[in-house]
Amino acid sequence: MEERSSPELKRSRAEAHPIPGIRYSPQRPFGTLAAEDSCIEVMIKPKTETNETSSQNVIACSIANGKSGEAPGEVVPSDFIRDIVAADLAAGKHKQIHTRFPPEPNGYLHIGHAKSICLNFGIAREFGGVCNLRMDDTNPTKEDVEYVDSITEDVKWLIGDWADHCLGMKPKGKTPETQEVGGRSDYYLPPVEQSPIANRQSPITHRPSPIVEPFYASDYFDQTYEYALQLVKKGLAYVCDLSPEDTDKYRGAPDRPGQESPWRTRSVEENLDLFVRMKNGEFPDGARTLRAKIDMESPNIWMRDPVLYRIRHAEHHHTGGRWCIYPMYDFAHCLSDYIEGITHSICTLEFEVHRPLYDWILQNLDLPRPLPHQYEFARLNLSFTVMSKRKLLQLVNEKLVSGWDDPRMPTISGLRRRGVTAGALRAFAYNIGITKYNGLTDVAVLEHAIREDLNKRALRRLAVLRPIKVVLTNYPEGKTEELEATNNPEDPAAGTRRLPFSRALYIEQDDFMESPPPKYFRLRPGGEVRLKYAYIIKCDEVVKDAGGRTIELRCTADLDSKSGGPTANRKVKGTIHWVSAAHAIDVEARLYDRLFTVAEPDASGDFKQHLNPHSLEIVTAKCEPSLKDAKADLRYQFERLGYFTLDKNSQLPAGTAPLVFNRTITLKDTWAKEAAKR
Numbered sequence: 102m103e104e105r106s107s108p109e110l111k112r113s114r115a116e117a118h119p120i121p122g123i124r125y126s127p128q129r130p131f132g133t134l135a136a137e138d139s140c141i142e143v144m145i146k147p148k149t150e151t152n153e154t155s156s157q158n159v160i161a162c163s164i165a166n167g168k169s170g171e172a173p174g175e176v177v178p179s180d181f182i183r184d185i186v187a188a189d190l191a192a193g194k195h196k197q198i199h200t201r202f203p204p205e206p207n208g209y210l211h212i213g214h215a216k217s218i219c220l221n222f223g224i225a226r227e228f229g230g231v232c233n234l235r236m237d238d239t240n241p242t243k244e245d246v247e248y249v250d251s252i253t254e255d256v257k258w259l260i261g262d263w264a265d266h267c268l269g270m271k272p273k274g275k276t277p278e279t280q281e282v283g284g285r286s287d288y289y290l291p292p293v294e295q296s297p298i299a300n301r302q303s304p305i306t307h308r309p310s311p312i313v314e315p316f317y318a319s320d321y322f323d324q325t326y327e328y329a330l331q332l333v334k335k336g337l338a339y340v341c342d343l344s345p346e347d348t349d350k351y352r353g354a355p356d357r358p359g360q361e362s363p364w365r366t367r368s369v370e371e372n373l374d375l376f377v378r379m380k381n382g383e384f385p386d387g388a389r390t391l392r393a394k395i396d397m398e399s400p401n402i403w404m405r406d407p408v409l410y411r412i413r414h415a416e417h418h419h420t421g422g423r424w425c426i427y428p429m430y431d432f433a434h435c436l437s438d439y440i441e442g443i444t445h446s447i448c449t450l451e452f453e454v455h456r457p458l459y460d461w462i463l464q465n466l467d468l469p470r471p472l473p474h475q476y477e478f479a480r481l482n483l484s485f486t487v488m489s490k491r492k493l494l495q496l497v498n499e500k501l502v503s504g505w506d507d508p509r510m511p512t513i514s515g516l517r518r519r520g521v522t523a524g525a526l527r528a529f530a531y532n533i534g535i536t537k538y539n540g541l542t543d544v545a546v547l548e549h550a551i552r553e554d555l556n557k558r559a560l561r562r563l564a565v566l567r568p569i570k571v572v573l574t575n576y577p578e579g580k581t582e583e584l585e586a587t588n589n590p591e592d593p594a595a596g597t598r599r600l601p602f603s604r605a606l607y608i609e610q611d612d613f614m615e616s617p618p619p620k621y622f623r624l625r626p627g628g629e630v631r632l633k634y635a636y637i638i639k640c641d642e643v644v645k646d647a648g649g650r651t652i653e654l655r656c657t658a659d660l661d662s663k664s665g666g667p668t669a670n671r672k673v674k675g676t677i678h679w680v681s682a683a684h685a686i687d688v689e690a691r692l693y694d695r696l697f698t699v700a701e702p703d704a705s706g707d708f709k710q711h712l713n714p715h716s717l718e719i720v721t722a723k724c725e726p727s728l729k730d731a732k733a734d735l736r737y738q739f740e741r742l743g744y745f746t747l748d749k750n751s752q753l754p755a756g757t758a759p760l761v762f763n764r765t766i767t768l769k770d771t772w773a774k775e776a777a778k779r
């Protein structure tokens with residue numbers, strides 16, 4: 102398989118590539134893309150190296166009219182999977198690209214899934230295709246509707262206003278249709294139109310849209326069973342009575358051939374009879390399995406008569422008590438792909454060794470439509486993070502976090518609650534790229550994407566996390582003035598607001614030091630500092646309590662130093678933030694940090710021993726009064742402190758409880774500084 106992006110592939114990709122309004126222009130360097138209308142400019146440029154990607158290129162699109170779903174400056178990546186898709190389209194292999202995202206509903210989605218979602222929906226979006234959301238629910242004991250609901254919500258959030266027009270769902274309750282194709286009977290379940298977006302052509306043509314739901318592998322249990330019967334009838338599958346332990350033992354090892362099951366030579370009639378009786382519930386769990394008859398000497402262990410069906414007398418979250426035999430992932434997955442008309446079945450590298458089985462199953466059934474193909478890419482591993490759902494579940498069950506959506510969790514719902522936007526996650530997924538090499542991505546890459554995104558959108562506000570009082574002795578008592586403050590220097594359209602200023606203020610405790618080290622440019626006894634948007638002040642007196650703790654600073658303001666005043670341009674080295682004591686509102690600020698203290702928490706031993714004891718600190722902060730109208734869908738930068746967002750549970754009727762703000766991230770990477778020190 103060709104992995105690198107050749108210019109030819111890029112060209113064919115660009116030609117096949119229907120982002121509305123963008124066409125390929127061969128005259129430009131690097132195979133530049135030109136826009137059909139002048140306000141779109143697209144350019145292929147070499148990708149800067151990240152820790153995970155080396156030889157990729159990125160198509161950087163600046164889509165000024167915003168029609169193509171992403172804000173101006175959109176980056177559309179190029180990678181070996183997209184190259185394959187482009188080549189397939191150019192060769193006329195498919196009329197429309199159809200991908201799928203198939204999570205097992207046994208936990209909440211995490212940032213690794215976000216990578217897969219961005220890839221699968223990104224391809225559908227860039228190539229005018231569809232991406233089905235499918236619950237891969239073939240294991241009755243671990244799956245739950247709570248997970249189905251959270252997965253659906255997370256996917257919709259992550260692709261919202263970006264690829265939601267490509268989301269493939271099906272009518273509620275619908276199961277595959279039986280159709281005739283070329284004289285052969287066939288099962289097919291197409292998607293329905295989800296959420297067509299005005300002025301964007303939906304690639305899905307079925308209408309009108311009924312009530313829809315995700316696809317479920319468990320909706321195909323009838324069809325999967327029929328396909329299993331076909332294999333049995335062809336002598337390609339048999340009922341095996343080996344115990345689970347013996348099945349394992351007989352399978353051998355990669356360096357040792359397997360051993361044939363004594364039940365391998367059963368007649369077709371006997372196999373049919375036993376398989377039907379397995380389905381009818383005549384045998385207990387583990388008593389028998391249905392196995393493919395392939396090759397016990399195959400060097401690929403997955404081809405050594407793999408189990409296709411096992412007996413499980415268990416309620417299933419979607420099919421209830423209807424079934425007591427359940428197909429294995431390998432059997433159900435390729436058939437689900439086929440039934441849904443998937444063209445490119447994209448999964449993570451560990452499934453590469455399963456691909457021969459994927460193909461064997463499909464090729465040995467008489468399937469009349471084109472077969473799907475599987476492609477693999479490296480999963481995301483992120484430093485300072487555990488990603489396996491099993492481990493995340495442990496954190497939840499052992500109450501080491503407050504739930505799946507605890508803002509310290511790497512889950513999509515946790516990141517969302519923490520204030521990370523869908524755009525930042527998509528930018529991250531694009532930046533790290535798609536490769537075939539497993540590696541560890543530095544969490545700083547994610548944090549960088551979050552900061553970049555928030556810097557552009559966050560409204561600046563003044564807040565003091567650890568307050569100390571300042572009294573301006575030369576400022577009239579009872580006087581309040583309103584000072585003008587910029588909402589977002591990155592976005593002039595965000596305008597300004599009025600900040601109340603008065604005689605008593607709060608500043609941050611660590612913006613004052615009695616005996617500071619050299620190069621400390623904040624407040625000290627006898628020293629001067631500028632209050633942001635306000636006056637220069639000088640510290641005259643330090644007031645302490647009986648225990649010697651500083652409780653108040655008595656200062657004088659240079660009343661001419663405000664913006665526009667005679668001494669406004671006077672230079673002082675430090676500028677600090679403040680709030681007016683009389684006007685400040687109290688809020689609960691939850692200061693989150695990395696959940697683990699080491700880069701690879703699950704490298705050895707119990708990952709929980711590396712939990713960061715300081716991953717959450719809660720303080721009562723003093724904030725400028727405009728924050729009482731904070732909105733959960735907006736992002737805030739508390740100046741000099743970090744990015745914050747209103748917690749989703751903090752929308753009580755005004756005044757009934759303090760507002761709760763989650764710190765999404767600090768302004769600077771404090772961990773890098775710590776690491777450098779060490």
Ligand code: ATP
Pocket residue numbers: 202203204205206212213214216217237447448449479480481482488489490491
């Ligand atoms: P986990 O290993 O975390 O329990 P999983 O692989 O069992 O996850 P699934 O629900 O089966 O999770 O995954 C759904 C899809 O997401 C699959 O196609 C899988 O390949 C992909 N996926 C899962 N984890 C990652 C990851 N870390 N990076 C990229 N893709 C992932």
Ligand code: MG
Pocket residue numbers: 205
């Ligand atoms: Mg899985």
